[in-house]
Structure formats: structure tokens, C-alpha cells
Amino acid sequence: MNTDSPLKQTPLHALHVSLGARMVPFAGYDMPVQYPAGVMKEHLHTRSAAGLFDVSHMGQVILRPKSGRIEDAALALEKLVPVDILSLAEGRQRYALFTDDNGHILDDLMVANRGDHLFLVVNASCKEADFAHLQKHLGDTCELTLLDDRALIALQGPRAESVLAELWADIATMRFMDVAEAALHDVPCIISRSGYTGEDGFEISIPAASAEDVTRRILEHPDVMPIGLGARDSLRLEAGLCLYGNDIDTMTTPVEAGLEWAMQKARRAGGAREGGFPGAHVILRQFAEGAGRRRVGLKPEGKAPVRGGAPLFADAEGKVPAGTVTSGGFGPSADHPVAMGYVDKAHTANNTQLFAEVRGKYLPITVSALPFVTPTYKR
Amino acid sequence: MLKFTDEHEWLKIEGDIATVGITAHAAEQLGDLVFVELPESGTALDKGATAATVESVKAASDVYCPLDGEIVESNQAIVDDPALVNSDPQGAGWFFKLKLSDPSAVNALLDEAAYKELIA
Numbered sequence: 001m002n003t004d005s006p007l008k009q010t011p012l013h014a015l016h017v018s019l020g021a022r023m024v025p026f027a028g029y030d031m032p033v034q035y036p037a038g039v040m041k042e043h044l045h046t047r048s049a050a051g052l053f054d055v056s057h058m059g060q061v062i063l064r065p066k067s068g069r070i071e072d073a074a075l076a077l078e079k080l081v082p083v084d085i086l087s088l089a090e091g092r093q094r095y096a097l098f099t100d101d102n103g104h105i106l107d108d109l110m111v112a113n114r115g116d117h118l119f120l121v122v123n124a125s126c127k128e129a130d131f132a133h134l135q136k137h138l139g140d141t142c143e144l145t146l147l148d149d150r151a152l153i154a155l156q157g158p159r160a161e162s163v164l165a166e167l168w169a170d171i172a173t174m175r176f177m178d179v180a181e182a183a184l185h186d187v188p189c190i191i192s193r194s195g196y197t198g199e200d201g202f203e204i205s206i207p208a209a210s211a212e213d214v215t216r217r218i219l220e221h222p223d224v225m226p227i228g229l230g231a232r233d234s235l236r237l238e239a240g241l242c243l244y245g246n247d248i249d250t251m252t253t254p255v256e257a258g259l260e261w262a263m264q265k266a267r268r269a270g271g272a273r274e275g276g277f278p279g280a281h282v283i284l285r286q287f288a289e290g291a292g293r294r295r296v297g298l299k300p301e302g303k304a305p306v307r308g309g310a311p312l313f314a315d316a317e318g319k320v321p322a323g324t325v326t327s328g329g330f331g332p333s334a335d336h337p338v339a340m341g342y343v344d345k346a347h348t349a350n351n352t353q354l355f356a357e358v359r360g361k362y363l364p365i366t367v368s369a370l371p372f373v374t375p376t377y378k379r
Numbered sequence: 380m381l382k383f384t385d386e387h388e389w390l391k392i393e394g395d396i397a398t399v400g401i402t403a404h405a406a407e408q409l410g411d412l413v414f415v416e417l418p419e420s421g422t423a424l425d426k427g428a429t430a431a432t433v434e435s436v437k438a439a440s441d442v443y444c445p446l447d448g449e450i451v452e453s454n455q456a457i458v459d460d461p462a463l464v465n466s467d468p469q470g471a472g473w474f475f476k477l478k479l480s481d482p483s484a485v486n487a488l489l490d491e492a493a494y495k496e497l498i499a
Contacts, residue, residue: 039436040411230410230437304414305434330413330436337414359416359432 010056011208027124029057034228042231043332050157051227059127061120084264103279151211156201159223176377198239240370255286297370298339383494406468412461417453448477
């Protein structure tokens with residue numbers, strides 16, 4: 001990424017500044033890392049009430065089949081993801097991964113069936129590359145649009161449903177991973193019941209011109225607090241969710257990352273549409289035989305957070321390498337440091353004692369089941 | 380006598396002992412602290428050496444030794460409750476006491492007015 005280019009702004013930039021946010025560069029955008037309440041309060045508020053996030057930097061892509069048949073768009077997209085898109089019903093959303101020819105992960109994304117088109121949400125740092133990738137491989141069967149006229153916000157937490165129910169009563173009928181269209185304050189929005197915090201919640205795509213107005217009104221609700229990228233990271237880490245670029249990237253495969261659940265039966269060995277995605281030979285082999293290393297949860301035993309990049313060892317003297325931490329920090333809800341990383345397959349069992357090198361010391365850290373908090377998705 | 384550094388530390392000077400902490404400005408910039416590691420008593424440190432480490436939810440930061448000296452006491456209270464640094468950075472949230480090798484070196488540090496200008 002060219003760091004010399006001026007930072008882009010989301011449609012909610014002025015709102016963040018007016019709320020007193022501390023702004024930082026993130027994926028080419030000037031984004032709020034925290035508001036005056038601070039990361040700790042923002043994190044805890046999201047888990048106890050409702051937190052509002054600006055995620056407008058993410059890419060929103062429309063994939064419209066030229067034939068008019070949604071099946072054609074689904075089958076076309078299946079050429080790029082190891083995921084069953086064909087069986088995705090209208091009004092439903094699913095997690096997916098773009099893989100490369102080596103079976104490594106180019107990006108992770110959400111795919112929704114919107115009836116006559118597929119609606120994709122991809123990571124900000126990957127959106128141009130993803131769009132070019134889609135254009136190259138799907139350009140003959142689909143019309144592709146990278147939307148630049150819509151904001152995307154997330155409202156997450158146990159009060160998210162009741163807050164939005166005051167604007168649209170039917171929101172309560174949505175289940176986890178449902179996608180629907182509704183007017184909020186007379187503005188047509190696309191709402192999905194999903195998120196990146198481990199909490200029940202919603203992501204809302206709003207026309208850019210109305211985004212600040214709708215967002216301000218939601219923020220007026222006493223249960224809602226604006227949440228910055230700092231708490232977004234600690235929330236997703238406690239929830240065991242991968243951050244692209246840290247925990248998954250072009251050096252990791254879906255099996256190494258422990259994302260087998262994202263590959264439905266139809267795309268696995270013996271499935272109706274087995275393989276047929278980039279790197280299938282690698283991924284299907286790892287599926288059968290396991291990978292040499294695997295992403296695991298890691299709980300530092302002391303009070304010191306263990307950050308991404310910390311080397312892991314099987315012994316307290318740092319002689320036997322065991323892996324690397326990819327994300328780590330303090331978990332405000334867990335009330336202890338939390339981390340995840342890749343460890344060699346000999347060390348993946350829960351409760352395995354390892355040691356993380358931090359400032360020249362070897363700190364005890366234990367392989368732990370993810371997530372660190374219990375998700376509250378409304379299935 | 381109260382002195383400051385451009386690394387956002389304060390020093391309360393009493394004879395040849397300096398009580399050292401981080402400024403309210405620094406504490407605010409760091410955000411909610413969750414971990415503090417302090418030097419042991421008896422540790423001799425040069426000016427600019429890493430004396431302590433603080434971690435917020437987001438990131439780790441070093442606190443540098445403001446002058447040459449020897450650590451004579453560390454504040455266990457902020458190890459037990461790092462939030463003290465955020466709530467009372469220039470009081471109960473002090474970090475350590477430093478026996479200065481050269482007490483006259485404090486004259487080169489910033490006074491309160493100069494520090495306020497620095498962060499303005």
C-alpha cells in the first residue's frame with residue numbers, strides 16, 4: 001500500500017471527529033481507534049448493551065449474473081471459494097474465503113444471496129485486489145460493482161436487537177446470518193444479522209448520503225455507544241475470530257487456520273461439487289491428512305499481554321520452537337490476556353503448556369479452546 | 380521541585396531522589412493500562428534505558444529512565460492495579476524512585492511551563 005497517498009474518509013468521518021474520536025490510519029482510511037470513553041469501556045459496553053462501529057472502509061461488492069439466474073452467479077463464485085454458495089438460500093449470508101493456487105487465503109469475506117444478485121463484503125485492505133480477482137475470473141458471467149456510495153455500520157451487543165426494533169419491528173424475526181432490506185428512518189438499508197464481536201448484532205449498509213443522519217439517530221439511543229477499532233480488535237480476539245493480515249493471509253490455508261467449518265460438504269472430498277476452487281489439491285489433502293500446524297487459542301498465564309509476532313517455544317529456555325502468536329492483547333471481558341497463533345501439530349491439544357518470548361523472557365502460555373467468551377448469536 | 384521530560388515523564392525531586400511517573404497527557408494517550416512491569420530495586424540505569432513497560436489493551440510502550448541513577452523503590456500498587464496510572468498519573472500512579480548519580484542533571488529537564496508548551 002502506498003502510504004504517501006492521502007487517507008480516505010468514510011461517510012461518517014465528520015461524525016467521528018465531532019464525537020471526539022482519536023483518528024488513526026487504517027487500511028488507507030482515517031479511522032477512529034477509540035472515542036473519549038476508551039477501549040476498555042467501549043469493549044465492555046458492547047458486551048453489556050450495544051456498540052456502534054463504522055466499517056464503511058470495507059468493500060461492498062455486487063455480483064449480478066448476466067443470465068439473470070442467481071445459480072449462475074453462485075456457481076461462478078464457487079470457482080474462487082471453497083464454500084457452498086449454490087445452496088445459500090435467498091436472504092441468507094455465509095462466511096467465505098478466497099484461496100490462491102497454493103491453497104493460501106487471499107481474503108475472507110461474507111456472501112449474501114439477495115435474490116437476483118450476490119452481495120459480498122470484503123476486507124478494506126484487500127478490496128481492490130479482490131475486485132480485480134473477481135473481475136478476472138467472473139467477468140464473463142457476472143456484472144460486478146464495487147459500491148462506493150454506501151456506508152456500512154455494525155450495531156453489536158445484547159441490546160442491538162431492541163434498539164433497532166424501535167426503528168423496524170420485524171428485526172426480531174431475523175436469525176443469525178439472515179439478510180433483509182428495511183427502511184430505517186425512511187432510508188432503505190440492507191441489514192444482516194451478523195458481526196465481528198461474538199455478540200448478537202447487525203451490520204447495516206446505508207446509502208452514503210443518509211449514513212450520518214441514520215447513524216446519529218441510532219447513537220441517540222441511551223443503550224448505544226460508538227466503538228473504535230481498538231475495541232473492535234479486542235472483541236473479535238476474545239471471540240476467536242481471525243483478522244485478515246494477522247491470523248490468516250497468503251501464507252496460511254483454511255485447514256491450518258481451523259476454518260474447516262467454512263467448507264460445506266458439497267465442496268469437500270466426495271461432495272457434489274468437490275474441489276473446483278484454487279488450491280483445492282492442497283486444501284483437500286490437508287482436510288484428509290491434517291496440516292503441519294494449526295491456529296489455536298492461547299492463554300498467557302501471567303498478567304503480561306503477549307502480542308502478535310511473539311515466538312512460541314515448547315520449553316522455558318526457548319530452545320524448541322513451537323510456533324508464533326498472530327494476535328494477542330488483553331481481553332477486557334475475559335479479564336486476562338488473550339491470544340491466538342499457529343503451533344506445530346504436536347502442540348495443538350488444549351491445555352498444552354508452551355512459552356512465549358516477550359522482552360527476552362519466556363512466559364508460560366497455555367493452548368486454550370476458542371472463543372474466550374461464549375457467543376450469543378441468535379441462531 | 381517538579382520536572383518533566385520530552386518523553387512525557389514527570390520527576391518529583393527531593394534531594395538526590397527523584398520519584399518518576401508518566402504525565403497525565405501520556406496516560407491519556409496510552410489509554411487504559413492493563414499491565415505494568417517495573418524495574419527491581421538496586422538496578423542501575425542510564426538515561427534513556429528502558430526502565431519500565433506499560434501495556435494498554437492495544438499496545439505495549441516503554442518508559443525510559445529520565446536520568447542516570449539507581450532504582451531504590453518501585454510502586455507495587457500500579458503492578459497490582461495498572462488502572463491507577465490512568466486515574467492518578469501524577470500521584471498514586473508513580474512508577475519508581477531513582478537515586479540520581481548527578482543531582483545537578485535535573486537542571487537540564489523541562490519545568491512545568493515548558494512541558495505544557497511541548498504538549499500544547
